[in-house]
Amino acid sequence: MKLKPLSDRVLVKRLEMEEKTAGGIIIPDSAKEKPMRGEVVAVGPGKAGDDGKVVPMTVKAGDVVLFAKYAGTEIKLDGEEHLVMREDDILAVVD
Template sequence: MAQAFKRFMPLADRILVQKLKAEAKSAGGILLPDSAKQEMNQAKVLAVGLGRRNQQGEIIPMQTKVGDIVVIPRYGGTEIKLDEEEYQIYRDEDIVGVIKEE
């Protein structure tokens, strides 16, 4: 079965992301209870729209691409559920930053 998010195409300058899961273990290898896990503000970009248009009608390119790991705001975005999986939709300008690999 194909992944549900592949059927979803964001419009304009919107981005479909899925939050990364918090670590279940501490750096020392201790299992953390759910109450101790902090909600991650990082997400993986799964789909991007074409971009928004400026006043001249030209498309402004997106700042993110599929596969990027991004920092998302703690609040905001639109939640969507596709085949029991939870995703979030943000505007390109709402993304705080992209985490680059070393």
Template sequence: MNFRPLHDRVLVRRVEAEEKTSGGIIIPDSAKEKPQEGEIVAAGTGARDDSGNVHPLEVKAGDRILFGKWSGTEVKLNGEDLLIMKESDILGIVG
């Protein structure tokens, strides 16, 4: 893939949710919500402040993250559904 996010943006692949609950109930596709957990595929170089200095991102490719339900912009790259979002939309790193 030849895509590199700019500045403080990251490219995220959603991690699929479990198909069953802890009690063993199988969740049908129509009742599933989109997962709010993902893996960073690519990250930008960082945000610039008012004086032009670059502040590197705290996340990197390969990190598993949690993000808000309505975060990011959905894009399709090389046939895969991905999200582009700002680092500020990320709630935290898992693991």
């Protein structure tokens, strides 16, 4: 299934976190938090400004981003978890 976000929405696939700590301790599934890092899969065209012109998106498909813990709406696409969020919910792009 393909999904094209509208306006200033972004489709993000969560990136899995390490299952071990730096000290080598394995973290069980019940103690894991959902990752707050993901890869941008698709972006909308942008948000309309006050003058009616569309302001282009800052992020693009393929960018790795950090986002707020409770940002976006979770959806399943082809059996995989994704998030649809506003570009404003993205905190930073990871280089």
